[in-house]
Amino acid sequence: MIRALLLENPHKVADEVFAKNGIDVSRHAGALDEDELIKALEDVEYLGLRSKTEVTRRVLEANPQIKAIGAFCIGTNQIDLEAATELGISVFNAPYSNTRSVVELAIGEIIDLSRRVTVKNSRLHRGIWDKSADGAHEVRAHTLGIIGYGNIGTQLSVLAEAMGLNVIFYDVAERLSLGNATQMPTMESVLREADIVSIHVDGQETNSNLFGAREFAMMKPGALFINLSRGFIVDIDALHDALVSGHLAGAAVDVFPQEPKKNGDPFDSPLVKLDNVILTPHIGGSTEEAQYDIGRFVAGKISDYQDTGSTDMSVNLPNLTLNASQESRYRIRLIHKNTPGVLANINHTFAEMGANVGGQILGTAGSTGYVLTDISSELPVDAIEKIRSMKDTIRLITTTL
Numbered sequence: 001m002i003r004a005l006l007l008e009n010p011h012k013v014a015d016e017v018f019a020k021n022g023i024d025v026s027r028h029a030g031a032l033d034e035d036e037l038i039k040a041l042e043d044v045e046y047l048g049l050r051s052k053t054e055v056t057r058r059v060l061e062a063n064p065q066i067k068a069i070g071a072f073c074i075g076t077n078q079i080d081l082e083a084a085t086e087l088g089i090s091v092f093n094a095p096y097s098n099t100r101s102v103v104e105l106a107i108g109e110i111i112d113l114s115r116r117v118t119v120k121n122s123r124l125h126r127g128i129w130d131k132s133a134d135g136a137h138e139v140r141a142h143t144l145g146i147i148g149y150g151n152i153g154t155q156l157s158v159l160a161e162a163m164g165l166n167v168i169f170y171d172v173a174e175r176l177s178l179g180n181a182t183q184m185p186t187m188e189s190v191l192r193e194a195d196i197v198s199i200h201v202d203g204q205e206t207n208s209n210l211f212g213a214r215e216f217a218m219m220k221p222g223a224l225f226i227n228l229s230r231g232f233i234v235d236i237d238a239l240h241d242a243l244v245s246g247h248l249a250g251a252a253v254d255v256f257p258q259e260p261k262k263n264g265d266p267f268d269s270p271l272v273k274l275d276n277v278i279l280t281p282h283i284g285g286s287t288e289e290a291q292y293d294i295g296r297f298v299a300g301k302i303s304d305y306q307d308t309g310s311t312d313m314s315v316n317l318p319n320l321t322l323n324a325s326q327e328s329r330y331r332i333r334l335i336h337k338n339t340p341g342v343l344a345n346i347n348h349t350f351a352e353m354g355a356n357v358g359g360q361i362l363g364t365a366g367s368t369g370y371v372l373t374d375i376s377s378e379l380p381v382d383a384i385e386k387i388r389s390m391k392d393t394i395r396l397i398t399t400t401l
Helices: 013-020 034-040 057-062 081-086 099-114 117-125 151-162 187-193 213-218 236-244 288-308 342-352 381-388
Strands: 002-007 023-028 046-049 068-071 090-092 143-147 166-170 196-199 223-227 248-253 277-279 330-337 357-365 368-375 393-400
Touching: 002 013, 013 023, 013 288, 023 288, 034 057, 046 288, 057 081, 068 288, 081 090, 090 288, 099 117, 099 151, 099 196, 099 223, 099 248, 099 277, 099 288, 143 151, 143 187, 151 166, 166 187, 187 213, 213 236, 236 248, 330 342, 330 381, 342 357, 342 368, 342 381, 381 393
Parallel strands: 002 023, 002 046, 046 068, 068 090, 143 166, 143 196, 196 223, 223 248, 248 277
Antiparallel strands: 330 368, 330 393, 357 368
16 A cells, blocks of 8 residues: 655645545644654655655655655755655655735735734724824835745736836846836845835745844835745844834734744744734645645645656656656656766666667756656566666666556
8 A cells, every 4th residue: 555644734635636546645733743753654655744844864764665755835945855865755845836825915915014904903903993094005106125036926026016016126046027027136225125025035045044133224214024935034033123113114924933833832923012013824825725726736746756757846856757658568767876877777787688668768957867767568577676786776666557
């Protein structure tokens, strides 16, 4: 029986996708620590999780039977990708599925903060009637600065411009500006010009503490700040100080440096007592539509990998897909060290032992190579064992087509 373990409650459509592909699913509602995860993964070939569970080298080395990991979210920084690659484990994520949900939340927060809805709401809950226009603005003709112009940043740019906002952005890479958006030369230039700053960078370690007291001081007096990306990129104490001093007029924060492992756990932050701050519990992508699509997408990628060896959109292995011919009977999937002569050795071994290659594709990424080979004849066991024992072999999987 092929088994998958799903942690942190991805959408149940994933179970349906796995079941159609002969994969039995077990679930655990919350995150697991390292020792718990090592034990839970016994006899499991596929692991699915969201953002709270840390998959370390120790976890992976203790469970060499793991073939693939699915991150039912965008980020993969909770997984030791270097270790996964060295052990021949493919990692998949969902880079596009929750884009619309995150963008819609950002749009809502831009409007709420601009109109000071959070402050009015808090005061009314305390029995204070405060019908005034002080500090409340339309978003039209104001400038939105986007830091990180990827999938989310670009879609936010389009929707924001449709509402009349001027859009400027900064990205470490050269990006195609959509609509009338303007790419700025530095992050500082965005901070000094934008009325609203929205952060949409990825989870690379280089983005740690990207925003601190220095960056908040660069922002315009009365500006608004939104972080829906990663908790570790913002110094929360510095943000608190900028808000309390009045330098910033408001903020919305969905992600935090430390987050509870499961629903119902206590949460605390210096920001909890501020009326002009929207706090949400990491729900940027938490809509039924996004979670359904993430569950379907990631489970589908793992199922394709199980059935055909396809690594399309794998984050750590070369992205390969090989269409099988009608004559193909077996598929050999070899993850190997990227050294000269591997493909020649494979084909020499098959030819030497009378196996006919019906289709083949090779890809490399960094120090790792991946080759899919279809055999349209009988498959000699000795050939498989010889390839498996090559010094450059990391993992070999044989599938009947």
